[in-house]
Amino acid sequence: MTDASMQSPETGRHAASLTATDARTIKRAKAEKRFRTYGIVAIATGLFFLVVLFASILSQGIPAFQRTVVSVDFTLTEQQREEAESTLFKTKAYSDLFIAALNKELTERGVEVDFDDAAIERLLGKVGGTIRTFYAENPDQLGQPIEFDLAASSRVDGYFKGRVSRDTLQDSRFLQLSDLDLVDALKEAGIIKQGFNWPFITGADSGVDNPGGAGIGASVVGSFFMMMVVLVLSLPIGVAASIYLEEFAPQNKFTDLIEVNISNLAAVPSIVFGILGLAVFIQFMHLPQSAPLVGGLVLTLMTLPTIIISTRASLKAVPPSIRDAALGVGASKMQAVFHHVLPLAAPGILTGTIIGLAQALGETAPLLLIGMVGFVARGYPDGFLAGFTEPNSAMPAQIYTWAARADVGFYEKAWGGIIILLMFLLTMNIIAIILRRRFERRW
Amino acid sequence: MNDMTRVERAVDSQDIKINAKNVQVFYGETHAIKDVNVDIEDKTVTAFIGPSGCGKSTFLRCLNRMNDTIDICKVKGDILLDGEDIYDKRVDPVQLRAKVGMVFQKPNPFPKSIYDNVAYGPRIHGLAKNKAELDEIVEKSLRRGAIWDEVKDRLDAPGTGLSGGQQQRLCIARAVATEPEVLLMDEPCSALDPIATAQVEELIDELRARYSVVIVTHSMQQAARVSQKTAFFHLGNLVEFGETGQIFTNPEDPRTESYITGRIG
Numbered sequence: 001m002t003d004a005s006m007q008s009p010e011t012g013r014h015a016a017s018l019t020a021t022d023a024r025t026i027k028r029a030k031a032e033k034r035f036r037t038y039g040i041v042a043i044a045t046g047l048f049f050l051v052v053l054f055a056s057i058l059s060q061g062i063p064a065f066q067r068t069v070v071s072v073d074f075t076l077t078e079q080q081r082e083e084a085e086s087t088l089f090k091t092k093a094y095s096d097l098f099i100a101a102l103n104k105e106l107t108e109r110g111v112e113v114d115f116d117d118a119a120i121e122r123l124l125g126k127v128g129g130t131i132r133t134f135y136a137e138n139p140d141q142l143g144q145p146i147e148f149d150l151a152a153s154s155r156v157d158g159y160f161k162g163r164v165s166r167d168t169l170q171d172s173r174f175l176q177l178s179d180l181d182l183v184d185a186l187k188e189a190g191i192i193k194q195g196f197n198w199p200f201i202t203g204a205d206s207g208v209d210n211p212g213g214a215g216i217g218a219s220v221v222g223s224f225f226m227m228m229v230v231l232v233l234s235l236p237i238g239v240a241a242s243i244y245l246e247e248f249a250p251q252n253k254f255t256d257l258i259e260v261n262i263s264n265l266a267a268v269p270s271i272v273f274g275i276l277g278l279a280v281f282i283q284f285m286h287l288p289q290s291a292p293l294v295g296g297l298v299l300t301l302m303t304l305p306t307i308i309i310s311t312r313a314s315l316k317a318v319p320p321s322i323r324d325a326a327l328g329v330g331a332s333k334m335q336a337v338f339h340h341v342l343p344l345a346a347p348g349i350l351t352g353t354i355i356g357l358a359q360a361l362g363e364t365a366p367l368l369l370i371g372m373v374g375f376v377a378r379g380y381p382d383g384f385l386a387g388f389t390e391p392n393s394a395m396p397a398q399i400y401t402w403a404a405r406a407d408v409g410f411y412e413k414a415w416g417g418i419i420i421l422l423m424f425l426l427t428m429n430i431i432a433i434i435l436r437r438r439f440e441r442r443w
Numbered sequence: 444m445n446d447m448t449r450v451e452r453a454v455d456s457q458d459i460k461i462n463a464k465n466v467q468v469f470y471g472e473t474h475a476i477k478d479v480n481v482d483i484e485d486k487t488v489t490a491f492i493g494p495s496g497c498g499k500s501t502f503l504r505c506l507n508r509m510n511d512t513i514d515i516c517k518v519k520g521d522i523l524l525d526g527e528d529i530y531d532k533r534v535d536p537v538q539l540r541a542k543v544g545m546v547f548q549k550p551n552p553f554p555k556s557i558y559d560n561v562a563y564g565p566r567i568h569g570l571a572k573n574k575a576e577l578d579e580i581v582e583k584s585l586r587r588g589a590i591w592d593e594v595k596d597r598l599d600a601p602g603t604g605l606s607g608g609q610q611q612r613l614c615i616a617r618a619v620a621t622e623p624e625v626l627l628m629d630e631p632c633s634a635l636d637p638i639a640t641a642q643v644e645e646l647i648d649e650l651r652a653r654y655s656v657v658i659v660t661h662s663m664q665q666a667a668r669v670s671q672k673t674a675f676f677h678l679g680n681l682v683e684f685g686e687t688g689q690i691f692t693n694p695e696d697p698r699t700e701s702y703i704t705g706r707i708g
């Protein structure tokens with residue numbers, strides 16, 4: 001220290017005026033400018049792709065929230081029902097009744113078009129079956145006038161959304177050019193309407209030939225029950241494990257091994273967890289197949305490493321001096337951790353947990369292996385507990401199933417489903433941000 | 444150096460509070476403390492001086508087993524508090540630390556309110572029966588930490604929002620709030636201005652009436668002013684230990700002499 005003063009100060013180097021930048025400074029300034037440009041270009045590229053992604057999701061998915069319905073006033077008397085039930089082709093009888101009602105409505109409105117049963121079937125699918133089921137389920141509606149909103153077939157729907165046009169349409173068993181005249185006439189008469197597709201949000205999956213009736217509601221419920229299982233299991237287990245490992249466990253070969261394994265688990269492909277879940281939970285433990293409970297268990301295994309890693313990171317980030325301070329006034333290790341360290345680590349833990357849950361919410365592959373495929377989501381569970389054990393699907397699996405189906409109507413539903421899934425993820429991320437803001441403290 | 448005589452006269456009790464025998468401390472391979480024997484008396488201020496890195500903090504942390512928190516740290520030898528081995532298997536370090544309080548080298552208030560910082564120790568040890576008693580302890584401790592006047596209007600403000608020197612005095616208040624029998628202070632005044640330093644030194648002098656105080660300091664003047672006993676550490680060895688007046692006026696070891704005259708360190 002003392003010989004610092006003995007060094008002769010370098011003369012000359014600092015002799016020049018401060019206002020004249022020397023060569024080295026210019027070079028440094030240039031390097032800094034270049035680096036900033038790289039950064040801005042990188043961010044701009046990222047933003048560009050984000051915009052493209054969102055634009056394409058929205059443009060493809062928004063039509064899913066709109067639907068085309070054929071709305072007809074219809075009354076079925078007790079007697080008509082008995083007659084229809086006594087015929088050989090029951091749905092055909094209902095279909096005929098419906099066509100009669102439609103014809104009546106058309107003449108009332110002064111519209112003249114010719115159509116046959118087959119055209120109605122192409123437009124509306126199996127109307128007779130739909131009506132028959134409705135009255136079987138709601139016998140009290142017999143004799144009452146009801147306005148039937150029947151979802152139009154995916155091609156008719158596509159005609160209004162621009163997917164199907166007169167120029168390119170080739171007559172097929174699904175739709176013929178002459179049908180479009182009927183569609184136009186019905187539209188003119190106000191019988192074909194377009195509106196917000198509530199059934200898409202509240203409904204369950206439909207058969208492969210009925211994209212109009214498919215809804216994501218049931219699988220949203222499935223996802224919800226799964227996430228409950230994941231949250232209830234992975235948060236306490238993950239946090240307890242991290243606190244033990246970070247604050248209490250001795251540093252030795254064994255804990256090192258555990259640590260390495262946890263880090264590796266976070267990188268294991270999700271499908272591996274899926275097949276593990278199939279083998280252990282379903283084949284060995286005989287838990288119900290396709291149940292959100294099993295899905296939740298599998299996703300818990302996947303989420304645990306994420307939660308443990310982020311919890312440990314936030315525990316590590318708490319300065320050791322805080323622990324010393326607590327121990328120094330005579331707090332036990334546990335008091336030091338729970339009174340001082342954990343509150344400081346809480347925002348990080350919560351953020352990590354929500355990110356882990358968001359990951360789990362978007363996970364598809366393991367669910368397919370344990371049978372939570374889209375077509376299982378045919379209805380809502382019968383109660384709260386049944387929500388865990390009754391077969392159901394989850395949002396991403398439902399989306400996958402739709403995307404894999406042949407009918408283009410389902411393709412649109414898949415995009416719509418993605419929008420809903422993204423809305424849930426966005427909400428979770430916003431919650432994470434709010435929590436972090438709320439709990440963040442300085443030290 | 445005038446008031447050294449005053450300090451010398453003030454030595455009244457000769458009871459041994461802490462007795463350290465053949466203490467060795469290792470950080471992994473590093474031998475940080477080499478065979479230190481020292482007797483710390485009750486109702487006395489003992490100063491540890493020595494160049495940076497010589498092991499003062501390390502030895503101080505042995506006295507309340509704060510070194511337990513460092514995995515690689517190994518302590519050998521015996522340290523007796525009132526005749527009991529503090530490294531005995533049956534001793535719970537938590538109980539020990541309630542008796543042997545500590546003020547750290549770097550101020551480390553909890554990220555909580557000033558009130559809660561001081562009240563935390565009394566709360567976990569159950570020293571106050573009700574809120575009024577707790578308020579009283581907090582006020583008394585903050586006064587003893589020479590910080591009451593500065594914070595009495597903002598006891599709810601975060602302790603971390605204070606200046607460095609205020610934080611250190613808050614930490615002192617926090618340490619005295621639990622009424623320890625021994626108070627270990629690791630450079631408590633390194634971040635304080637002369638006025639606050641004088642207040643803390645006054646506090647130390649006052650604490651001496653009841654407790655035994657061990658203070659690490661880099662200031663020779665401070666050691667001379669507040670302590671009755673001084674220990675000089677060098678490279679992990681306890682070079683010299685004795686009456687403060689003796690060490691500063693007539694050191695036996697040439698290393699002590701060169702240190703206090705400013706030739707090593």
Ligand SMILES: Nc1ncnc2c1ncn2[C@@H]1O[C@H](COP(=O)(O)OP(=O)(O)OP(=O)(O)O)[C@@H](O)[C@H]1O
Pocket residue numbers: 470473475493494495496497498499500501502513548
């Ligand atoms: N946690 C640790 N791990 C490893 N080595 C350590 C640790 N803490 C201290 N040491 C080493 O032990 C020796 C003594 O350190 P110590 O902190 O006791 O010095 P000190 O006398 O308090 O110094 P200063 O006056 O600068 O505070 C140093 O060589 C240091 O490098």
Ligand SMILES: [Mg+2]
Pocket residue numbers: 499500501548629
């Ligand atoms: Mg030190």
